[in-house]
Each structure stands twice: as structure tokens, then as C-alpha cells.
Amino acid sequence: MKPYGLVIAISLIFAGCNSVGNEKISTKHKKWSPKYAKGFSFEEKDGVTYLNILNPWPGSNFKQQFALISENDSLKANKSLAINIPIKRWATSSTSHVGFAEELNELNSLKALSGTNYVSSEGVQSRINKNEIVELGQTGQPNIEWIIRNQIEVYLNFSIAENASVQSLLEKAQIPMIYIGEWNEKHPLARAEWIKVFGVLFDKQKQADSIFAAIETNYQKWKKRAEIEGNAPNIISGSPYNGVWYAPQKNSYMQKFYEDANLNYVWKDLEYTGSLQLDMEFVFNTGKSASIWLNSSEYQYLSSLEKLNPLISELSSVQNSGVYNTSKSKVSEGVLFYEKGVVRPDLVLKDLIQIGHPNLLTKHKLHFFEKLRK
Incomplete structure (x- = not known):
């Protein structure tokens, strides 16, 4: 995904601008925050889009920032803090991340996870039985050697505190570890809105936005019916x-x-x-x-x-x-x-x-x- 693609989309949302003929799209607004979720945001600096992870567990002041770049971009950055879009090989410590990926039809890019015995997705279980997805080990103690050897591009982590030892080892191998804090959100729609993070990582932002919009509409419709x-x-x-x-x-x-x-x-x-x-x-x-x-x-x-x-x-x-x-x-x-x-x-x-x-x-x-x- 070209980084300016997300920037343009963000600008359209906030500024309501359109690109017609030779008219220029306004990029005045540089930051975008989700409607419900509090644990992530996006921003644009010097033509590059960044994913911000904010306070992924209760009471934390922990933050992460990752540059989202395409394979053709020449951005010079620490590779452990830059993510090539779309990700094609990823691993996770949480089965809840599987739900987001399945909505975006991205199960084939999942290579390993913690707790394979607890995955409810039939598609994932089928791939586990074929050894196409492997058990990564206990949550918080993933098989780092396997992650590095199998060229995992991004490790998505569930954690109730900073896991500095794992993060340090992955950073040395130039593999980003993202703390996914959807579980820390209090509003049901806030947790669901994290699909937008997965959408950006898989270069399926429009699809993710569309899925969430439909979920939000249905949720609010039934809430009003119940009222x-x-x-x-x-x-x-x-x-x-x-x-x-x-x-x-x-x-x-x-x-x-x-x-x-x-x-x-x-x-x-x-x-x-x-x-x-x-x-x-x-x-x-x-x-x-x-x-x-x-x-x-x-x-x-x-x-x-x-x-x-x-x-x-x-x-x-x-x-x-x-x-x-x-x-x-x-x-x-x-x-x-x-x-x-x-x-x-x-x-x-x-x-x-x-x-x-x-x-x-x-x-x-x-x-x-x-x-x-x-």
C-alpha cells in the first residue's frame, strides 16, 4: 500500500474534498483517530503514514509507532519500526486476532499462533491439520527462533504488560512486534473498530472500513429496537x-x-x-x-x-x-x-x-x- 493512499483517504474523511480533473486533494489534516477505539490512531508526517498504538493494557502509558511503507518506498527507518504493506507472513499470540483476519479473508497469510487448540475458525483448524499453521508456544513466550527462521514479517502480541525481552529479541531480528490492545477497549464497537488496523496491515483499508460501517449500522439499529x-x-x-x-x-x-x-x-x-x-x-x-x-x-x-x-x-x-x-x-x-x-x-x-x-x-x-x- 502506498503510504499516501491512506493519507488521501484520511484527508477526504476530514476535509470532505474531492479529486476532479486537475483539482488537488487537500492534505491539511494530518491526524486521524477512530470513532470509538482509544488504543490506536494514524498520522502522516513527511509523506509517510504511521500507525500509533496507545496504552494497550490498563493503566499503561506505553506507546508504539510504526511507519507503513510499500516495498518500493525508499524510506530509511529502523526495520523493526517499519512495516511493509501488505504483510504476507504474520504470527499472533491471540485467537481474537484470527477473527479480524478471517473477516478480511487473510487466513492464508497467518503462519503461526499461540493456542491452536482453542481456535474456533474451521478454516484455521483445516490449515493447522495440514501443518500450514503451527503452534507458536505459550502466550508471552513465543518461539522466537521459529519466528526468525520462518521469516515472519510482523508479530501481533496480546499482553497485559510490556514484554520487553521478546520485543528486544524481535527488534534485533528487525521484526516488528505490535501490541494489539483491542481487549482493553470498553465499548463493543471500539473493539470491533480494530479491524481498521488489520485492514491497513493487509492493505485492505477500504474493505475494513466497509465491514466496520456495516457492523456499526447493524449494532445501532438493534440497539434502537431494544430501546x-x-x-x-x-x-x-x-x-x-x-x-x-x-x-x-x-x-x-x-x-x-x-x-x-x-x-x-x-x-x-x-x-x-x-x-x-x-x-x-x-x-x-x-x-x-x-x-x-x-x-x-x-x-x-x-x-x-x-x-x-x-x-x-x-x-x-x-x-x-x-x-x-x-x-x-x-x-x-x-x-x-x-x-x-x-x-x-x-x-x-x-x-x-x-x-x-x-x-x-x-x-x-x-x-x-x-x-x-x-
Whole structure:
């Protein structure tokens, strides 16, 4: 991708200029920030477009900047900080990155990833079985030797903190390591908007923009449909582990989904560092009457849940079979929600609306959730 291609697109978005005949396109605006996401931006300097990565984990002030260049450009820059567009050989530490690549039909360029047993994509699993995609090793400890030996052009990294040792080794080999911080975004559309980063890396910016625009339109349409439903059912969320109930906190990613699906999450005003940690007595006293229980851990049967604590069987959601969990993958040990739901929040929202307001979506089939069986 020629760097000025992105610059022109950015200029058009902000300045509303058109190129007709010999008229010049304005490039006055040099920076572009996404509509929802806070973890990345683009800017143009001296005719070169740069990708900025901003604060990719909670509480960080970490930043990265990469020059986006074509193979024909003569930019003189540290190769570990410059990315040839489009990338043709990449590796990743996160299955959520697979979801973005699949939307852009870029699975063939993926060569390795961490957690091959958890990938839900049938296309990726097929290539794994053919040894066309290999296991890269534990997240945070990738097989650096393999990455270098197999001429990987870019390593996409999920991390909850700076991984300086891996980054240093890859920089010495002149291989960029990009911290992809979509998971740190709070708004569902903000996470999905990271497809624009993948679009630029694969030189498919227009396609990525079009995909996101359709997702945003669908999401907002169904959000408005849910708003007209006056009755918001009470719901609880999360699951118990070793006597502690872990649940989404105020202003979290899942809490935003519940709000937009017009579901009354009973703990929506509670704040904590990370997930809420509630005791069972509090859960019972505040959530007993909730008609729906979402994200109930890995269990598929109500009887399995009831064995965890005697109070669970007294919850209305359990008594009325209103308990839902994220669906298991049909081709791996993974969960489709964590791979595909990130890039398709519109489908997640439709699932939640169907669960809470079934009269709005009588023919909708759940994509990411399933009701627990007795």
C-alpha cells in the first residue's frame, strides 16, 4: 500500500474534498483517530503514514509507532519500526486476532499462533491439520527462533504488560512486534473498530472500513429496537469460583452490551479493580429474583451449577431455566465468542436481545450463547 493512499483517504474523511480533473486533494489534516477505539490512531508526517498504538493494557502509558511503507518506498527507518504493506507472513499470540483476519479473508497469510487448540475458525483448524499453521508456544513466550527462521514479517502480541525481552529479541531480528490492545477497549464497537488496523496491515483499508460501517449500522439499529421495549428484564452475570462470584463491573465491556440490549444488569453500579468479586450471600440477596443469568462459566447443565453452592438452586433464573453460557466451539476446545464476537458485536447484541426480548427476534438463532440444559 502506498503510504499516501491512506493519507488521501484520511484527508477526504476530514476535509470532505474531492479529486476532479486537475483539482488537488487537500492534505491539511494530518491526524486521524477512530470513532470509538482509544488504543490506536494514524498520522502522516513527511509523506509517510504511521500507525500509533496507545496504552494497550490498563493503566499503561506505553506507546508504539510504526511507519507503513510499500516495498518500493525508499524510506530509511529502523526495520523493526517499519512495516511493509501488505504483510504476507504474520504470527499472533491471540485467537481474537484470527477473527479480524478471517473477516478480511487473510487466513492464508497467518503462519503461526499461540493456542491452536482453542481456535474456533474451521478454516484455521483445516490449515493447522495440514501443518500450514503451527503452534507458536505459550502466550508471552513465543518461539522466537521459529519466528526468525520462518521469516515472519510482523508479530501481533496480546499482553497485559510490556514484554520487553521478546520485543528486544524481535527488534534485533528487525521484526516488528505490535501490541494489539483491542481487549482493553470498553465499548463493543471500539473493539470491533480494530479491524481498521488489520485492514491497513493487509492493505485492505477500504474493505475494513466497509465491514466496520456495516457492523456499526447493524449494532445501532438493534440497539434502537431494544430501546423501544419498555420492560427491561433483570439479569445477573458471571460465575462462582472457590466461593467467590466473579462478575462484570460498572462501565465494563459486557455491561455495555447489557445496557444496549435493554437488560437491567442488577450489579451495573458496582465498581472494582478488574471483575467484581461477590460473596454468595450478596449474590443471593440481590440477584435471586433476576429472570436471566448470563455467562455462567463453562457448564452446560444446570445440575452442574447447582452442585457449586446450595443457594444457586434457589435463584429464579435457575428455577425457570433462564441460564445461558457462551457456546463451545464445534472444532476445538475454544469459545467462539472470544474469537468472533470481538469483531461482530452486532451479532452478540442480537443474541442478547433475543434472550431478553424474544418477541423482537422470533426467528433469530443464537450465534454465541446457548441455554443450559437440565
